Amino acid sequence: MTLTVLDGNQTASKYSAPGLWELLARLPRAHWPLCIRGDRDWGTQANMARAEQEGIPYLFKLRMTSKVKQTVERLMRDAEWCDAGQGWQGAETTLRLSGWSRARRAVVLRRRIKADLAVVEQGDPEQLRLSFAELTDETIVYEYAVLVTSLPHEILSVAQLYRDRADAENPFDELKNHWGWGGFTTRDIKRCRFMARITALTYNWWSLFVRLADPTRHTEAITSRPLLLSAPARLTRHGGQTRLTISHPHAEAGWVEATCREITAFFNTLRRTAEQLSPLQRWYRLLSRALVKYLNGRQLQPPAVLPAPA
Template identity: 50%
Template sequence: MPLSSGNAACAAGPAAPVGPVCQRPYLVRGDCGFGNDLGLCGLEARDQGYLFKLRLTAKVKRHIERCFFGGTWVDAGAGWEGMDGRLRLTGWDRERRVVILRRPLQDEVALTGQADGQQVLAFIEDGDAVKRYEYAVLVTSLPHGILTVAQLYRDRGDAGNSFDELKNQWGWGGFTTQGLHRCQLTARAVALALLPQLKAKTQLTD
């Protein structure tokens, strides 16, 4: 498995296991660090389906603004609405399908700023004539409808829970060493300790 430096902000390309040497997954999902052109082109060259979340950069925000009052928002499940679009970001060599998701914020929102050199704090409450939305923008090669795409991305969180358990509850994030060999030994010991639990969970699922 290739190693990256600790200050790496995003993946440099598609994951090494996505290739002819192993069983191909139906879908590669990921968070904001994987929407770069090198990684997407690598997956497209392998005809590999993908679904990634995009960072809300200036160009992505302009796309949201263009779509906000135009087009038709459809149900995306779990309180979200969605809209299809096409977008070519800086650094991409082509347009790609993007799905904009939004959902209304229900709780009070606090806004901060400065007026005449003084810090100002204001609250927007539910009774105010202002609609507040949370946004997410996904890039995908899938042909599925918006509801299916949105649910597939939400399912990514469930799939990631096992890695969270390994990192935070089972010790993969609980040791520090500059020796690669010692890191490998500790990581393998943690994986072996978790193996019986994973087998039991698989049997219950089956």
């Protein structure tokens, strides 16, 4: 897959959707995802119709248009709400908005707000007044969201599947805030694309290295870099021997030392068997160790050769 950087005013899904369908077209059908998920920018007629045409389920969030709000109001009065996990309740209905080619399943989620609210009254433009609304048993306030989906799952599974979308988006948040993806701007789109690809490549390599150190969890750069990078070293030579002394100021210095020794031993073993392995096989040995949490000890196998993009 090729990383593509678009102009700053081309952030809507209509600009990114073509890349998604191009990627799926290159993959064997057996390797397609269970469904595609997206925020409210993806909940459009064009995206849903294309997903239905391709035969892949979808789960999108809807914008709060007037008709969507009317649907929420109706369900708040009349619906039987069921548990949707993590404090949320859910109800479903059939919805057809203006511009849609057909009616589709909609799932409304709500969660009660229990804390007191701070309300800014802006009726007087000369002075903002901050008031505090105390919530009692007689005053119930909900936050809510509306999803549209073609999945047949029950409400609890649909709600959890959408919440899991946040985990999939965390790497992009990390790339922007911790690795500088959002920190360079130039009128030269070619330079932007070049730097974005360098950043993504560096992020991938560092994430795999950190996974070799701790395969049980994903550690963000804000903690992994001070832990595994900030260690001054001193090189000394005496009596024909060369010694590298590392002084690690981190409180977890003992864990870092043990981990680095394990990684060194793994690479030494891999190097001894390197002559028997192809470069691709060596790469998959590395990935199998880094992703052992998900593979449960299994060895990754190279996928079928994908056709070159047209």
